[in-house]
Amino acid sequence: MNEQLIEGRGADLDPSQRPGIPMELEPQPLAGAELPITPQQSDYPVFRHGGSQKMPPVFGTAAPPKGLSGVLRKAAYHYPDHWARHWMMLLMADRVDSWEHNLRRILPLAAVVVAGGLAVKLLKR
Template sequence: MLPIDEIRGVDDVSRRPGHEGFRPVAPWPNARIPPASQPGRPSVPVRTRAGKPMTPVFGTSSPLRGVSGMIRRWAYTFPEHRARRWLLLILADRVEATGPRLRRLAPLAVPLLFATFAAFRPRARMGRVRVSMLHLPRDSGSRLATGR
């Protein structure tokens, strides 16, 4: 087998359209070498995948927070080939999507919640009215209807 340097043909360096402007691979003159490392911890959990390290993501464009963030962190504890991981990530997306819906309904839900508690508060032994007295109108109506 021929070495790669001796192989010519379609990939001949002299036949490439940008051969005259070809520049060897090297860092730009004004680049800092090595690049400065980012301070702090990554905002997304870092895990290795199939023996290759993942690139840590630094930033707060969409940090993990709330219930959906807890579900995502839990999902990242499972390997990528498990369905459990992907189902938990889908669940986290659904939980995150319901947040704005609940916030939109909050102005309506809070007064309804207070009205429900006010209407169904316990009435036993309040003042002089007893629970047995509350059933009298209902019981007397049924007695009249049956004729007893």
């Protein structure tokens, strides 16, 4: 292969002659950006790995941990992120949360059925 050597090509060029120089500027915040960035606050517990004292950059508070699924999530964060146990416990917590939600939906109906059954039993005496 007969390559022609060009002196100062690519990254070897003088910075004033490099084609990418107009785009190599210092990062600037966009117009209208709120500075300094205020960290997100939460009244709910946010779980993080035991060794980390810093809050994660983004976290959700729309569905705070509660019940057995919350306990499972808290237990999952006692293990490092790179362990499969951590992720399997979080997946199990999602399943348990779904079961808890379905149980909460059915519970009022079940209470009415039980109360009706007791009323019928008392009326038959």
